[in-house]
Every structure is written in structure tokens, then in C-alpha cells.
Amino acid sequence: MITHFHYHAQIIDIGHDAVLNGLTVQPSRSSVPPRPFRDRGASASRRRLLTVLAVAGFALQSVLVLGAAAVPPDSPSAADSTEVPDSATAATATPTPSPSPTPSAMPSNFSFSAPDFSPTNAVRLSGTKDAGSSVVISPRSATGSPFCTIPASDDTEFDCTAAVASGAAISLIAVQTLAGVASAPLSATVDVLGAPTIDGAPESLTTGIISGYGFAGSTVTAVVDGGAAGCSSVATDAGYWSCVLTVPSGPYVIRAKQSRADLGGGASSSLSGSLSLVVDRDSPASAVITSPAPGSQVAGTQVAVSGTGEAAPAGLSGTADVYLDNLPACQSAIVGGTFSCIVGGVSKGPHSLLVIQRDAAGNYSAPSAPITVTFGSRGAAAPAPPAIPRPPGSPAVPSTPPSAAPPSTTPSAPPSVTPLPPGGSIDNWGTPTTFGAMLPTLSSSVTSGNLALAPLLAIAFVLLIALPLRLLAGALRGRIRMPSLQFTGRNHARPSASVPVIESAPLNPWVVGAIPLAAAAALIVIAGGVDDQVRYLRLSLAVVIGLAVLNVVGVAVATRCGSFAQRVSGRLRFVPLLLFAAVVAAVLSRVAGIHPPVIAGVLIGVGFSSTVAARARAIVSLVEIGSVTVLAAGAWLLHGLFGAASGFWALLAAESLATIALAGLGSVVVLILPIASLPGRAVFEWSRPAWLATITVAALFASVVVLGGGDASFPVIGAIVCAGAFAALSVAVWGWLRFVEPGAVELHD
Incomplete structure (x- = not known):
């Protein structure tokens, strides 16, 4: 140089x-x-x-x-x-700052290694370094703190333990710094699968069900007392796992491990910490009602029911569920071997009382022997005792209290009825109804296996209902004149000029709107099932609230905004055809036993003068259909968050959301039909592709909801058969009026 x-x-x-x-x-x-x-x-x-x-x-x-x-x-x-x-x-030269150290060639003594698989989240890392150097080990893609920092020393070997989350092919890098100069990074990869966790407090009581959290997709195995495998389960995407120990009743020490095929070649993790628990799989003896006495008379409409049951271990308690005429009436904790709760709102006459006990572990007893108590005067003879609720698959319960059941290796099943919250009654404002109970959640609709069936049902609706109905309506146009139904007192026949007319005052528009709304609400409540109890008054209020939201927000406000955007003027009006559709849907749901019920609740629409362009009418109609669909979808998603609601306000909100979801979806598939003055006709006459896309989306959404959920009961085959018959009849009528009748008229002439 x-x-x-x-x-x-x-x-x-x-x-x-x-x-x-x-x-x-x-x-x-x-x-x-x-x-x-x-x-x-x-x-x-x-x-x-x-x-x-x-x-x-x-x-x-x-x-x-x-x-x-x-x-x-x-x-x-x-x-x-x-x-x-x-x-x-020299006196005037500007000093130049010293440059930062740049990575130099890797020193010959620097090395770094990690195991191929670590069965714990504490991963041991090791290597060699130059004397006087420091080493930093960090994740390749992370921006947080490093895993390990080895300070500068004269040692030429190093090792450290890094806390690494479970995962596959986790990449680590190590950098050595000597005399301020950083080396080129060295990398290594490792599969990590730590031990899962087990939920529960020490010495907890269980029927054999254990749960915890592990790595998503891994198989978690519970090990009993250090050797035998108790049970196994696959962790969900959220990491949750649960399984049932198949062991007799008694104390056990449980540990858990997990494995996954793509981590360490399927090797198992280390065992988790131990958890001592007590497995109780034995059903308790039947509880006994000590008050009121069998055959006694109660003056009022409520009574305090008390009795004895199985005493729970210290710090724990069992539960007594009291049933009135085979329906849950009240609930009480069993403290010190006794229980007591109030049964209220009972009608006059003889009634049957019994109790079912649930111990601290969750095992159910057999029902107690029923007793008959007369409320009010002794006017009527006591009826025969009703059938006693019992766990599914168990033998019939004798009229006398059974002896203690022998120990079983399986936990007792709960009875076929659902107890109410503490202090609850079968006849109060906070008692749940079955309306909306079978409305599926989003997850149950996706995982129920109906995603392939829903598109077929939607296509069948378009081909067998909507299009044939359009043909039939076109063929019958001008042949059938529907009367103009109004609720304002002006739908009577026009008087002759010679007859004097006394004009009545117009009805209040709010009253006019309330009449069909109340009728639709009554139809919806009847479609879901009703009884003479106060909880159905709450349900009626919830249905009215839901229908009001659909008609005011989904139709009135939405069409107002759409008309303003299109610079057109429309007028809201009651549509009798929509009320007729609500009647048909309610009757079909009730007769066919469809759950969740298929109902409709939109009763109003917007009308335009003949001077309004077809495009503006169609866009306002699409806004109406879209707003009702969005309201129904939002209510459906929110309803799934309530779960098992309890209390007046929570149940009122859940039932209102169920009304908006079910009535909104049912109304959408009616609104999109291309007949009469429905919004679907305006869209159909403006753009066939837009109408086809809209009705396909609406029908698909409705099909997912009515088909989803394991408890849903929609008659798919029967619906398709009826739709096919309707389509054949519609095409036959259209063909007759289009081709056969004109030829017959010509021959006659």
C-alpha cells in the first residue's frame, strides 16, 4: 500500500x-x-x-x-x-468522531449451540467464546429483551438457561463482543414444548373432570399417581383441554404432560406440577322434605320448603333443587345438612313437591318421594303424583325414598330438568322462556356441518320460491284485484253523490301503526310457545321492542336516509302483504315445530310516486333490505354473547335480540321477493344481477341461522318438497295462462 x-x-x-x-x-x-x-x-x-x-x-x-x-x-x-x-x-481542523465498532470476522473460538428439542420452557444454551469477550443470545425476530447475557470474563466456555415459549423451530442468535467489536451472529433452532397446566386448588373435589391449558393442538395426558395414564384430550386453539378420569372414588395426585407430532418428533414434554384432588363419583342419597308435611294445606300462594340432605366437607356445600309439579321452583344451598327456600306464585289447589340433591362434587341424587300440598282451600281432590324427573337412562324411581346407591365408576348424570337460580320461581319476571334458546351462535353454525347444506337451501329458495312466484305474479296480474286495506277509516266503499257523507276524524298514526305491530307480536309469541305465566308478559314486551327496532330503525330511518341521498321523496305505509307473510310464517313454525321459529316482523314500506326513476326506487329498496339484514346479523352475534342469561333485564335484552335476529332474517327473505310492492320488485325491475346477488346473500344468511346448532329442527327435506310442488304449480299456472288460454279463446272466437 x-x-x-x-x-x-x-x-x-x-x-x-x-x-x-x-x-x-x-x-x-x-x-x-x-x-x-x-x-x-x-x-x-x-x-x-x-x-x-x-x-x-x-x-x-x-x-x-x-x-x-x-x-x-x-x-x-x-x-x-x-x-x-x-x-x-492543526489549530483549526474539525475533530472527526470515532466510528462505532463494526462486526469483524468470527473469532475462531466462538461457537453456539441449542438442543433440537426441549421438553421444558427452560432451554439450556451453551457454547465457547474468546477470553475477555461477552455474549448476548436473543430471538431472531423478537424486539424485546434478550434471552441470555453472558458478561465479559476470561472464561472460554459459557452456558445459560433461557425462558422460551413453546413452539416449533424457534430461531435464536448469539453475538460475541470483544474489545468493543461485535462478531457475526451465530444461529440455532430449537423445538420447545413445556409442561401443560392443571386447573384447581389442592384437595379440590371433582366427579373426575379435570382441565387446564396446554399448547394448541397438542395431546395432553393426565398421569395418575406417577404412573398410569388417567385420561387424555387435545388442546383447543385457545389451549384449553379437559378430560374425565376413569378411576374409582378416592384421593389422587395428578400430573400432566403433552406431545405434538411436529415438535421434537412427537416427544413428550416434562410432567407438570402435581395436584392433589379427591374424586367423588358416588351419587348422594335422596334428600328429604321435612316441611311442609305431606297432605298439608297452605293458606296462601307460597310456602317455605325445607328439609335435610347430605352434609358436605368443610368449606363446601351441596345444592337442593325443589320442583313444583315437576318444574323447577326454587333452589337452596345445603349447609350443615339442611336446606330451605321459598316456592311462590302457586295457583290454588293440590300440587306436588319433590327435591333433587346435588353434592359438592356435582353428583345428582335420585328424586325424593313426592309429597302433595294443597294451596288455598281444599276444593279439589289431590291429583295423581306426576312423573318424577330422573336422570336419563336411570330406572324408574319408587314412591318410597330409595336406599343409597352402590358406588359407581361413572359420575351421576344430572336430571333432565334445569334448576333455576337461587330464589327463583317458575312464575316470576326473571324466569327464562324457551324463545330464542335454540338460536345458534356463530361458532355452532360454523362447526355443525351445515355450511355445505346452507348454499343448497339458498339456491332452492331462489329457484323454487322466488322465481316461480315472480312468474305466477306476472301471469295473474290484472286478473285478481286485492282490496286496499287501510286502518284509517277510509277503506269503505265510495258513497254515491246523492248520499250525504259524514267524515270521521282521522286516526292517530301512532295508533294506526300499533295495531299491526301488536298483531305481529302476538303471532311471534304464539309461534314460540306461550303459557299463562308472567314471564310471557316480559317476552311480549321484548318482542314489541324488537319489532319496533326493525320497523323504525331498519325501515323508517334507513329509507329516509336513502331517499335523502337519492333526492327523492317517499311515504311510509303499512304493507298488508307483510302482515300476511308474518301470519303464514308463525303458523308454519307452530304446526311444523320449527326451532328456532321462522318469523317475520317488518310491516311497513316506503311508497313512491310514478315519477320517481326506477334506479332511485331500487337504491332506496336496497338500503332498506341492507339495514334490516345488518340489524338481524348484529342482533344474532350479540345474542350469542348472553349465554344463559338470568334476571329480568338480561332476559329482556336477550329476548329482544332474538326477536330482531329471527324476525329480521324472516323479513329479509320476504322483502327481497320480486312481487307486488315489495322492495325486491323495485330491485328486480332495475337490475336482474343486483337482485340475484342480494337474494342469494339474504337466503344464504337465513339458511345458516335456521340450520345451525345441534338442537335446531328445520325440516329440510319437507321444505324442499313443498317448494318443488309450489314451483311446479306456479309454472303450470303460468304456462296455462300464457299459452293454453289464449289459444282456447281464439278457437272459441
Whole structure:
């Protein structure tokens, strides 16, 4: 390597001669041009001295250049040679900051390794390093703190334990720093699968069900007392796992491990911490009602029911569920072997009482022997005792209290009835109804296996209902005149001019709207099933609220906004055809036993004058259909969040959401039909593709809801058969009126 030196010779003008004043190795950019050294009156001896100094400086620079050329390129002196400024430039040179250390070639003693698989989340990492260096190990893609930091020391080997979450092919990098210079990173990958967790407190009581959290998709195995496998389960996407121990009743110590095929070749994790628990799989003896006495009479409509049951271990308690005429009436904790709760709202006459006990572990007893109690006067004879509720698959219960059942290796099943919350009654404002109970959630609709059937049902609706109905309506146009139904007192026959007319005052529009709304609400309540109990008054209120939201927000507000955007004016009106559709849907749901019921609740629409363009009508109609669909979808999703609601307000909200979801979906599939004055006709006449896309989406959404859920009961085959018969009849009528009848008229003429 040749070091280049640059010099700058400054010229000093002495009379007519030019001499070198000085030499610099590197010119200073910040220096200003020097002043001439010749001053007035300078002596000749001074000028000669300056000339000698300039020649000596030039000679010294020549020697330095020749010496630098003779230095070998790899010599440290050549590599460290820098340009040295003279005294004139050194004072003004700007200091240059030292550059940060850059990664150098990897030292020969630096290495890093990780195991291929770690059965714990504490992963041991090791390697070698240079003496005096430090090492940092961190995840390749993470931005947080490093896993390990090994401080600088004279050791040449290192190891550390890093806390790494479970996962496949987790990439780690290690960087060594020596004398401020970082090495090139070294990488390693590791499969990590730590031990799962087990829920529960020590010495907890269970029927054999255990649960916890593990790595998603892994198979979790519970190990009993350090050896035998108790049960296994696959962890969900959220990591939750649960299984039932198939062991007799008694104390056990449980640990758990997990494995997954793509982690460590299917190797198992380490065992979790131990949990001691008590398995109780034995059904308790039947509880006994001690008050009121069998055959006694109660003056009022409520009674305090008390009795004895199985005493639970310290800190725990069992539960007694009291049934009135085989329906849950009240519930009480069993404390110290006794229970007591109030049964209220009972009608006059004889009634049957019994109790079912649930111990602290969750095992159910057989029902107690029923007793008959007369409320009010003794007017009627006591009826025969009703059938006693019992767990599914169990033998008939005798009229006398059974003896204690022998120990079983399986937990007892709960009875076929659902107990109410503490203090609940079969006849109060906070008692749930069955309306909306079978409305599926989004997850149950997706996982129930009906996603393939829903598109077929939607296509069948379009091909067998909507299009044939359009053909039939077109063929019958002008042949059948429907009466104009109004609720304002002006739908009577027009009087002759000779008859005097006494005009009545117009009805209040709110009253006019309330009449069909109340009728539709009654139809919906009847479709879901009703009884003479106060909880159905709450259900009626919830249905009215749901229908009001659909008609006011989904239709009135939405069409108002759509008309404003299109700069057109429309008028809201009651549509009798929609009320007729609500009647048909309610009757079919009730007769066919469809659950969740297929109902409709939109009763109003917007009407336009004949001067409004078809495009504007269609867009406002699409806004109406879309808003009702969005309301129904939102209510459906929110209803799934309520779960098992309890209490007046929670049940009112859940039933209102169920009304909006079910009546909204039923109304959408009616609104999109291309007949009469329905919005679907305006869309159909404006754009066939837009109508087809809209009805397909609406029918698909409705099909997913009515088919979803394991408890749903929609008669798919029967519906398709009836739809096919309707389509055949519609096409036959259309063909007759279009082709056969005109020919018959011509022959007759």
C-alpha cells in the first residue's frame, strides 16, 4: 500500500522573485490564504533566512515520502499512517468522531449451540467464546429483551438457561463482543414444548373432570399417581383441554404432560406440577322434605320448603333443587345438612313437591318421594303424583325414598330438568322462556356441518320460491284485484253523490301503526310457545321492542336516509302483504315445530310516486333490505354473547335480540321477493344481477341461522318438497295462462 502525501506550496512575492514559503502534508480547508511575509522595510538577511527554511522543509518532506514507500503494505505503521497537519492547520481542523465498532470476522473460538428439542420452557444454551469477550443470545425476530447475557470474563466456555415459549423451530442468535467489536451472529433452532397446566386448588373435589391449558393442538395426558395414564384430550386453539378420569372414588395426585407430532418428533414434554384432588363419583342419597308435611294445606300462594340432605366437607356445600309439579321452583344451598327456600306464585289447589340433591362434587341424587300440598282451600281432590324427573337412562324411581346407591365408576348424570337460580320461581319476571334458546351462535353454525347444506337451501329458495312466484305474479296480474286495506277509516266503499257523507276524524298514526305491530307480536309469541305465566308478559314486551327496532330503525330511518341521498321523496305505509307473510310464517313454525321459529316482523314500506326513476326506487329498496339484514346479523352475534342469561333485564335484552335476529332474517327473505310492492320488485325491475346477488346473500344468511346448532329442527327435506310442488304449480299456472288460454279463446272466437 502506497501512502500518498499532498503538499501545497505557498508563493511569496519578493520583488520579482517567487520562493517556497512552506510545505504542508494536507491542506487545511478551514485555513485562510496567508498574508505575504514581505513587510515594508524588511532586511535582506531576513529574506535569506526564510528562503533557507523553505528549502530545508522541502528536503524533509522528500525524505518522508521515500521512507513511506519503503514500508511493506501489511505493516502496522503503514496501516496506521495518517495525514498529519502542520502547526498552521492543526489549530483549526474539525475533530472527526470515532466510528462505532463494526462486526469483524468470527473469532475462531466462538461457537453456539441449542438442543433440537426441549421438553421444558427452560432451554439450556451453551457454547465457547474468546477470553475477555461477552455474549448476548436473543430471538431472531423478537424486539424485546434478550434471552441470555453472558458478561465479559476470561472464561472460554459459557452456558445459560433461557425462558422460551413453546413452539416449533424457534430461531435464536448469539453475538460475541470483544474489545468493543461485535462478531457475526451465530444461529440455532430449537423445538420447545413445556409442561401443560392443571386447573384447581389442592384437595379440590371433582366427579373426575379435570382441565387446564396446554399448547394448541397438542395431546395432553393426565398421569395418575406417577404412573398410569388417567385420561387424555387435545388442546383447543385457545389451549384449553379437559378430560374425565376413569378411576374409582378416592384421593389422587395428578400430573400432566403433552406431545405434538411436529415438535421434537412427537416427544413428550416434562410432567407438570402435581395436584392433589379427591374424586367423588358416588351419587348422594335422596334428600328429604321435612316441611311442609305431606297432605298439608297452605293458606296462601307460597310456602317455605325445607328439609335435610347430605352434609358436605368443610368449606363446601351441596345444592337442593325443589320442583313444583315437576318444574323447577326454587333452589337452596345445603349447609350443615339442611336446606330451605321459598316456592311462590302457586295457583290454588293440590300440587306436588319433590327435591333433587346435588353434592359438592356435582353428583345428582335420585328424586325424593313426592309429597302433595294443597294451596288455598281444599276444593279439589289431590291429583295423581306426576312423573318424577330422573336422570336419563336411570330406572324408574319408587314412591318410597330409595336406599343409597352402590358406588359407581361413572359420575351421576344430572336430571333432565334445569334448576333455576337461587330464589327463583317458575312464575316470576326473571324466569327464562324457551324463545330464542335454540338460536345458534356463530361458532355452532360454523362447526355443525351445515355450511355445505346452507348454499343448497339458498339456491332452492331462489329457484323454487322466488322465481316461480315472480312468474305466477306476472301471469295473474290484472286478473285478481286485492282490496286496499287501510286502518284509517277510509277503506269503505265510495258513497254515491246523492248520499250525504259524514267524515270521521282521522286516526292517530301512532295508533294506526300499533295495531299491526301488536298483531305481529302476538303471532311471534304464539309461534314460540306461550303459557299463562308472567314471564310471557316480559317476552311480549321484548318482542314489541324488537319489532319496533326493525320497523323504525331498519325501515323508517334507513329509507329516509336513502331517499335523502337519492333526492327523492317517499311515504311510509303499512304493507298488508307483510302482515300476511308474518301470519303464514308463525303458523308454519307452530304446526311444523320449527326451532328456532321462522318469523317475520317488518310491516311497513316506503311508497313512491310514478315519477320517481326506477334506479332511485331500487337504491332506496336496497338500503332498506341492507339495514334490516345488518340489524338481524348484529342482533344474532350479540345474542350469542348472553349465554344463559338470568334476571329480568338480561332476559329482556336477550329476548329482544332474538326477536330482531329471527324476525329480521324472516323479513329479509320476504322483502327481497320480486312481487307486488315489495322492495325486491323495485330491485328486480332495475337490475336482474343486483337482485340475484342480494337474494342469494339474504337466503344464504337465513339458511345458516335456521340450520345451525345441534338442537335446531328445520325440516329440510319437507321444505324442499313443498317448494318443488309450489314451483311446479306456479309454472303450470303460468304456462296455462300464457299459452293454453289464449289459444282456447281464439278457437272459441
